[in-house]
Amino acid sequence: MSVESSAEASSMAQGLRLVRLVADREIRGRQLLGVSQLAAELGMDQSRVSRLAQELCDLGLLERADRGPFRTGPRFFTLAASLNTGWVRQAKTELEALVAALGLRARLSVRDGFRVILLRASSNDAVPGSFVKPGMVTPVWCTGAGRALLWDLDRPALDALLGGVNFIGIGGPGAAHTTAEVWELMERDRAAGYIAADQEFEHEVVELAVPVRAAGGGITASLSVLGSRAELGSGAATAASALRAAAERLGASPAVG
Template identity: 70%
Template sequence: METSPEASTMAQGLRIVRLVTEREKSGRQLLGVSQLAAELQLDQSRVSRLTQELCDIGLLEREERGPFRAGPRFFGLAASLNDGWFREAGAELEKLVSSLGLRARVSVRAGFRVLLVRASSNDMAAGGFAYPGMITPVWCTGAGRALLWDHKRKGLDALLQDVSFIGVGGPQAAHSVSEVWELMARDRPQGYVAAAEEFEHGIHELAVPVRDGHGRITAALSVLGQYEQLRGNAGRVAAALVDSATRLSGGSRAAG
């Protein structure tokens, strides 16, 4: 299976994060762009671009043009992945595949982006594009809006104020904060997010939040499929999602 440019970029980004955090943890000298490029044998301009993106989503940080260190989002992500839900997520995803015949994913939020952390076996099959570490927008994916489930309008405005909606997402994607809010308001009474062709043409996604032991949203659980697979079946699929998310939330409480 050929590696996509997106997968290659993510792999290089994760190598950078790993090198930075390992050096910081060991107390060794922290590195800037040129040193990172030399250590990883990557082009310096590419490292500069990747580190800027990693700083933008909070996985790395630096003062002015100094060396890089782990950013606040790195610690939040590490803490969430150390929770009980993550250890149980793989089994829950395969249960959803077995019972529903759909692709299933677990994702977390990094600012206004969604980071895929686990995907079902049928979602990562040869020819597919899903892979752990894949980044998608928070406003035009089912998982993204599930991660925003508890947001108030003011918080949503602040989160998406610098986002460019133009040219992003599928044919039914929201193109403004107001449109995102309308979709969130529409979904709340039914208890789950329904995203129809918002990120990918022909793909429908249902999603629900996963909460930690304190009731805070820590992840999103979602399933994806063609319209024909979900037609007249959304209620049953959503109920299965809610049950899985409840079990994962229970695992989080047990771990806490």
């Protein structure tokens, strides 16, 4: 799978459009579509749809038997089922509490290799037509949510995870471009006690994040808030404290892990 195409915002948006079209046709009992038909429905180049569909199949979000039509894959249903578990339901309350307290957008995410999958987003984290919805995939190395999920990795483990990643052209002006740079950011943020990703993925956006730990201590998810520099102002430490408290409450849920 192309790391660059999976991480670029335009590719993610197009991929999510593709998944939603396939899922919507299944839900409505309509005829399932192949590559050329999907391309026509989406107004996209057929070769582009073919490549995106293959990447989504590799992720398990779509599946296709014997070059037939596409349908939703097992990962799609696993993600949907995860949204019904107790601690993820509880996360909705925690996300909205963070919005009320901080006036920032809030997210709950999990890691799948070098990708981050969004499980829940706060009610203020999307506008009509936005692709900030459960299932959105972003890079692990240049997002606050992603780097919080890397918190416990030592340098050899980080090298192994990111060894094949193509950093070029991915992320915002603050993004790391080598594994060594990711490690430096992790070391800086561990000392502070929280992740501070300043324009690492989106221009003019700062994301603060902390890991959510299960009862056994392992990292299950990450909790993050996002806003502009003006919105955060000098309140990063206050926001991080609120994030840690919310993460501890989520981690204490007996369903976590």
